Every structure is written in C-alpha cells, then in structure tokens.
Amino acid sequence: MKAIIVEDEIPAREELEYLVGAHSGIEVTDFFDDGLDVLKFLQEHETDVIFLDINIPSLNGMLLASTISKFTKRPYIVFTTAYKEHAAQAFELEAFDYILKPYEEKRIAAMLSRLESAFKRDRAETPLSDRKLESQLDSGRQQRENTSKSASRINLKKNDKIIVTDANDIYYALAREKATLVYTQQEEYMMPMSITEFDSLLPVDLFFRCHRSYTVNLTKIREIVPWFNQTYILRLKDLKEEIPVSRSKVKEFRQIMHL
Incomplete structure (x- = not known):
C-alpha cells in the first residue's frame, strides 16, 4: 500500500x-x-x-x-x-x-x-485490479491493431436509444466515475463502461489515449498548445473543451503528430 x-x-x-x-x-x-x-x-x-x-x-x-x-x-x-x-x-x-x-x-x-x-x-x-484490467484491455487493443483498424461505426447510447455513429464524428471521450462521456459536435453520450474499454472499440488510426482520463480524435485537433512540464493542451475544432496530454503520453504524441 x-x-x-x-x-x-x-x-x-x-x-x-x-x-x-x-x-x-x-x-x-x-x-x-x-x-x-x-x-x-x-x-x-x-x-x-x-x-x-x-x-x-x-x-x-x-x-x-x-x-x-x-x-x-x-x-x-x-x-x-x-x-x-x-x-x-x-x-x-x-x-x-x-x-x-x-x-x-x-x-x-x-x-x-x-x-x-x-x-x-x-x-x-475486486480480485482484478483496475490496473491489471487496463493492461489486459490495452494488450487486446494492440492485437486488434495488428489485424484491423476496428469498427468505423460505434453504437452510442442516449435516453435508452442506441445511436449508430460514424467514429469520425466523435471528438473526444472523458472518463467519469465508472462510465465514459462521449462527445460529438452536438451531443453528449454516456457509455456504461470504463474509458479503457471504450477506447478499445475505436479505430486506432483516428484516436489517441492522450491522458488516463481522455481519448481524443486526432483529426479534430485545431491547435496544440505547449503547457507545463513539456506537456500540451489540445484545442479542438468546433468545441471549447481543452484536452490535456499527460507527460507519460507526450513522447508518443509527438511521434504521431510529427512534432
């Protein structure tokens, strides 16, 4: 402990x-x-x-x-x-x-x-810790990355309805307690799963887990702002929300974005 x-x-x-x-x-x-x-x-x-x-x-x-x-x-x-x-x-x-x-x-x-x-x-x-679960899910995502790009359409839930959504319409996802909030340009959805589980459903060529609480659509980034400790804040097209890039993800983010 x-x-x-x-x-x-x-x-x-x-x-x-x-x-x-x-x-x-x-x-x-x-x-x-x-x-x-x-x-x-x-x-x-x-x-x-x-x-x-x-x-x-x-x-x-x-x-x-x-x-x-x-x-x-x-x-x-x-x-x-x-x-x-x-x-x-x-x-x-x-x-x-x-x-x-x-x-x-x-x-x-x-x-x-x-x-x-x-x-x-x-x-x-809770016999399986959150960290072990995330490790298993990340490993599964890596395996899927080697064979496919994941589904291009995602089933989002709102008011007991299932909304079939083009993955590229999703701007970012945010961890919230035991659920995940998912944002498109106009709507907010709540998915009853961890952000790690939701992230595993997304196309790996479009989305990046930039922080333990955030996943962002790389095509929606409008501005990359240098922040403290050599990290970044991401500003998105059409939305006011600012997305942090954690220190542990900076190196990978720079490689992806060719910074």
Whole structure:
C-alpha cells in the first residue's frame, strides 16, 4: 500500500511519516507542500492513500480533495489538520478519516489499522485490479491493431436509444466515475463502461489515449498548445473543451503528430 503526504510544515510531515512507518506497512513514496503539485503528480502516478493537510498553498486541501473525488479511481483521503471546523465537509467528500493536530499516536495507530483493513477488504472485493484490467484491455487493443483498424461505426447510447455513429464524428471521450462521456459536435453520450474499454472499440488510426482520463480524435485537433512540464493542451475544432496530454503520453504524441 503506497501513500503520499501533503503537508507544508516540515516537523508535522516528519512526525506523520514516522508514525506511519512505526504503526503500519504503508510505504510513503512522496511528499508535497503545494496542492497544484499534487494534481500534477496524480496525472502520471497512482497512490492508494493521501494524508492531506487543509491549509496548503495554491490549492487548499478541501478543493484538492473535491477534485480528487471526481477521479475514476480515487485514493483514500485522510485529512490531517489543526482545524476542527472542516470535519463535516471532509466527510461529505467521503474522506476516510479526519485527524487533528497535534497528533496522538494511539489515534494515528488506530486509523492506520482501519485503513489497511479497508484496503485489503476493497482489494478482495475486486480480485482484478483496475490496473491489471487496463493492461489486459490495452494488450487486446494492440492485437486488434495488428489485424484491423476496428469498427468505423460505434453504437452510442442516449435516453435508452442506441445511436449508430460514424467514429469520425466523435471528438473526444472523458472518463467519469465508472462510465465514459462521449462527445460529438452536438451531443453528449454516456457509455456504461470504463474509458479503457471504450477506447478499445475505436479505430486506432483516428484516436489517441492522450491522458488516463481522455481519448481524443486526432483529426479534430485545431491547435496544440505547449503547457507545463513539456506537456500540451489540445484545442479542438468546433468545441471549447481543452484536452490535456499527460507527460507519460507526450513522447508518443509527438511521434504521431510529427512534432
């Protein structure tokens, strides 16, 4: 089980790291003192738990947790703060726990024990992890790429109807919880499958998985805008939505687009 600590006070960060190591098998892999840096990290990496202070720069812990709560695969969030007044909001965001500073070792130890038990229980309820499933689906997609270009028409669902759609009419797809939102120029559709499953249905010569939450139609790209950490933002024809290219996909994207 892997964790990150988001804390801008070094003594509090070091104390929490010590307590996690002393009372659990959880591996703390990274430390952050800025909310935006956490979001950038989570674009490229997965973690099982975030120990999250509320009073941090750029993006406070509540706003950060609210953003993370919209992820398809959400880590456990344990708030660590000196402020009692945010507890109700924290649990509205389905936080695992809300720990007050200064830390009480027994309280931390009990929380860590429950956290590890919850992690084991959730893993047991889902024998095939999301990562393994994505790997299998990506492998299947690669096999199909070697033999065909996939279907040119896609069955999209809206209001209990099946809309047969030319694949090239799809501009992009966006992961949303356990479903995928699919956008054409005029319509939005919700498909009851992960974005990895939906991506496997698309013609591989038209679409590119540019981010773990986005698949984009390469023919609909109007503008490629350089972004932070040598990544890009994609602006599409006819639509206002801006699509991110994650760092892990930049090299492949440059090769495809001959950049």
